[in-house]
């Protein structure tokens with residue numbers, strides 16, 4: 415395919431991960447590019463490694479072969495943030511001292527020490543994305559930007575999406591919408607499908623569970639629906655038991671989106687705990703440790719309300 419358009423080539427962003435053959439991040443088979451940095455602090459977050467904007471150290475103690483057999487990392491740390499635990503002879507990280515400089519990572523032969531996130535150019539990302547081009551054509555898929563919050567790096571995201579489109583790749587983003595409008599609209603003008611979260615309706619409860627009020631988020635969504643009438647929007651709610659698994663929330667989201675014909679669907683994402691292990695890699699604690707999963711009957715009932723609102727109810 416063609417070379418990157420002038421201007422986009424040198425733009426860099428902080429990328430967490432590039433995932434291939436995704437089937438839940440928009441239509442068809444997609445390549446999902448996860449970016450670093452998020453403005454929310456959702457208690458149920460399954461990507462804690464995406465929250466901080468910069469690359470950060472992670473540690474999997476199971477992979478450490480111990481100080482006696484190795485110990486190579488201990489000589490590298492300028493902050494004395496690595497130490498040995500006598501009981502098992504393995505290394506640990508003092509997270510209060512670690513500055514995420516990454517100097518210990520190349521020394522570790524087992525990848526017990528590793529980093530989440532790296533700086534990449536638009537061209538580097540697209541070279542990896544285009545490896546899947548044949549699958550996009552067959553399945554109606556494309557590129558999805560996710561996070562973290564992909565609109566928090568507006569210059570990089572806009573350049574990447576614009577260039578993908580220029581090469582004939584369908585573009586989608588997953589966003590929570592909590593950024594300045596300028597960031598939001600800079601990215602949205604290059605997007606075919608916007609999957610956006612309505613986590614909680616009440617501003618106070620939104621602040622309690624996601625760390626910020628939803629006032630700016632709702633204002634951004636309203637403006638986006640009318641500013642980009644040709645763009646398809648898909649509203650989504652990650653359903654968290656006891657937090658937002660109630661009819662009232664579902665009905666208020668429907669009341670918010672139904673006046674806009676370009677909001678083409680509303681999807682429920684059942685709560686899962688796949689990200690729990692990553693909290694340990696980062697020296698953090700998962701707040702929802704004892705939360706149950708959402709009963710299937712609850713999901714069926716809430717889905718029924720959505721189907722009815724979208725005229726999909728079977729006779």
Ligand code: SF4
Pocket residue numbers: 471490491492493494495496507511512513514515516517518519
């Ligand atoms: S990332 Fe830097 S500060 Fe943190 S443990 Fe490794 S060498 Fe030390």
Ligand code: SF4
Pocket residue numbers: 477478479480481484485486487488505521522523524525526527
């Ligand atoms: S370099 Fe890696 S494997 Fe070796 S002691 Fe350090 S953490 Fe363990």
